[in-house]
Amino acid sequence: MSKNNSMSKALVRRETIAGYAFMLPSLIFFLGFVIYPMVQCVFTSFFDATMNREDIFVGFANYIELFQDKVFLGALKNTVIIVVVSVPVTCIFSLWVSSVIYDLAGPACSAFRCIFYLPVVTGSVAVAVVWKWMFNNYYGIFNYIGTNTGLIEKNINWLGDERFALGCIILILLTTSVGQPIVLYVSALNNVDQSLVEAAEVDGATKFQCFWKIKWPQIMPTTLYILVITTINSFQCFALIQLLTSGGPNHSTDTIMYYIYYNAFKLYRYGYGNAMGVVLAIIIAVLSAVQFKMAESK
Amino acid sequence: MKKRKFMALALSCVMVCSLAACGSKDTGTSQPAPEPAPAPAPAEKTDDGAESDSSADSQTPTDTAADASQAADITLWTYPVGNWGDSETVNSMISNFNAVYPDIHVTVEYLDYTNGDDQINTAIEGKQAPDLVLEGPERLVANWGAKGLMVDLGDLWTDEAKSLIYDSVQSACKSNDGVFYEYPLCMTAHTMAVNRDIFEAAGALQYLDETTGTWTTENFQKAVQAVYDYGQQNVGAVYCSGQGGDQGTRALINNLYGGTFTNAEHTEYTANSEENIKALELLKSMDGINFDASIAGGDEVNMFCNGTFAMAFCWNATQEKNNADQGNINFDVLPMAFPTESGEPQLCGGIWGFGIFDNGDPAKIAAAKTFIDFMANDEKQAVESVKASNFWPVKDLGNIYDGDALMSEYAKFIPYMGDYYQVVGGWAEARTAWWNMLQQVGSGTDVKTAVEEFVTTANAAASAQ
């Protein structure tokens, strides 16, 4: 780092020009299609904006209304539930699966890995439509299996019942989100320093102790990474909601993501929708800042 | 070196591709190239001696049509209004149009009732709204018209047109301050239907009057109970996953005890009246009727046709015709009016016609008006246009369904057509609130609380306009 001090002004200038030249193509897209809309989003959130009318400045009115809007608060709650349930479950489930399959014979391991990854590549729309069929009240296989095995007394309208709809959405979300963590964990577990494990085993450690004391710390960075990507994924769950329940029944599956869309294109309240976007962005920014801090401290 | 080549290749790939996609934004599915006009425009109207009025009211736009400057590309977006949602039928009608007006190219997009509104709303915001849209006053007049997005169609509404088109339709096509945003084509009365085979087997036919197609609220209850006892678990469903087909649920609830949806002036929502609350409570308590938040009107129709339900609340002549044509129905369908206490059902009407989005291009607007005029007023085409919808004309075109047993059967419901309240303010918001309200009732919220909330939301939207 002593070099930095001796870096001449000319060199700094050269580095800056070169740096921005390399950054330029990417910056155009990043600033143009992410940052600029974000700034616009913050700006319009202070206006009452709707279709085909000049925007009216309303100050913080949208934000004040937001925190009195029962549906928004419900959507916020649902979003939190989805994240709080799906993130740990995804992590634990994929860790368990990986810990079982990682030392199986090569083909078996990769076959399992591949199958668990299938729902990810199938695509959210195809996944949503097939689950909609499987959950169908009248011809769905869930009701068929449930009633025939006696697990449920009569047909349940899975997606049309307030009590089950959100659970169903989370279940589908889980199937589409464990694929990547499993791939990651399998390779992380394979990379664990074998000599340490062997040493511990010689010392009489149980498999369980081995896992927690030796392997777990070593796969910690992977876990953190998985936490980050799963959180992002869970927040972005939109297609499932839009295609399966439209936020219903009785707003039980509304998420902020869907509610923004709903406000924009069903109620034409652009300013209000933007205010929601801002609130959500703040929540996510805080969350990811925390996660990055955690990752850095490790 | 190899890498450089690859990069260059990749880049040029992107370049070429960008050329490819650059232009592909403007239009929808293209129509086959129009054949050259076999005859000048006026020749098409040789046989209009019988009704000089209609030729007169189509005169104005036709004159301008002869002008070469009328060449324009216009887009038409249709909702599935009968076969106006079917590309084959629409293409053939457009080639009729192009035979007379070869310079106007019409491209068509087909919308559905689930996402169609969202699609138009995004398109408006994306500055790519269609030129022409085929729908009813609730969207053209009360929604987009009220928001100032539509063109005033006053010049299509000549005095002749006003004298020909039925008064009820006419008043529905104009806004509260008297501007016409829709030029109507066809109309119908939405009914319900029962599966006659199941009703017969369950001994429930005694509760309804097959000739008039009416029944009383009390008999409706008995019939549903009989069908349920017969073993049909799902007799009917108050579907509420979205707004599709909500005219059925509205009509059902309003008719049962004679409630109304809005006041007579169409300024305020009255769904919280005692009659409506009583109706909702009745439906909630009935065996065999479920509030199903996982289906909408279109699903209900399909499930009625495949025998899952014994009754459909989202029904009309077109539903039966289309489903019968596609071989989806293998039982006897009995169309019925909604049950009432008084014996005088107030059916929910549908009026469909054209509206023009103001895209700021006078040439396109003129071309769109010519299109409307041709489709709705041309002697021969008007009949075909109406028949394509499988609904009834909005003016006297003679008996266009002569010899059509199905349409004759449904014609008996036209006199029951009730108030066309859909032009009330805040309609789009109210529709959304309506299915949310039904979902609430379905999941056990107290009926009174739910309808009060609905009315508050809807009236707030109405007064905001």
Next chain:
Amino acid sequence: MYMKQNQFNRAACYKMISVIIIAILAFAFAFPLYWIIIGSFKTSAAINATTPQWWPQEWVLDNYRKLFSRQVAELWEINIPFTGISLKGPEVPAAIRWLLNTVFMSVAAMLLTCATSAMAGYALAKKRFIGRTLVFSLIVCAMALPKQVILIPLLREMASLELYNTIWAVIFPIVGWPFGVFLMKQFSEGIPGEMMEAAKIDGANEWKTFYTIALPLIKPGIGALAIFTFINSWNDYFMQLIMLTSTKNLTISLGIAKLQAENATDFGLIMAGASLAAIPIIVIFLIFQKYFTKGITMGAVKG
């Protein structure tokens, strides 16, 4: 010794039971895909049967026939700027055009993302320029941002750029999403400074240093990013829903979503569409499976 034996048995037992459970779960995970494909070949009676047919008694192509006869579109359309000339392909079922649109979109997004991210990531890692920390923090903050947050301003922006209802309105936001830059930066950190110094001494300019020294070293990273971007764009739905309207401009996901809006309970037809959307990408996945898992892992290790 006995203890050890016992422990060993218990571990083996646990392992065996776990493998069995996981095998059952794997079956459940594969089932929806099986159900999509099987469903697309069933008759409508079999589809709506309350007792599901686990294996169709009768295989029919009706659903595909229906899917392909619904709407037509030109296979391609190339407009040459400033000339008004437009080259149109033959008319094909719209679903085929949707597939082509999707391929084009995914490939274009992939190429653009890889090209821009590789350069930007390299600069962020290796160039000590003014404002670098600021740019990097912006990127990190924006990475987790769901696209839905900015949907309204983005729609208005695309409208004023006249990109609304073109495939570019979908591609550009994907390219703008800074995950790729972040990933490439992590990869580029590993480029040894000495190699770059050496190149500089040899008289190589900035660009030459980048493509002769840096590029070969970060190639595996680019591969990982390419796969990521391809799959993500293929399966992206939200942007397409907002930005595309014309039948001929739809992507396959959006086309299927529209199909299901129009015929919500015609599951056979919808499954035919879903098969068409899922099978190509699954085939690609199976072919490149090895690179895939490698790419994902590398992304995480470096990230």
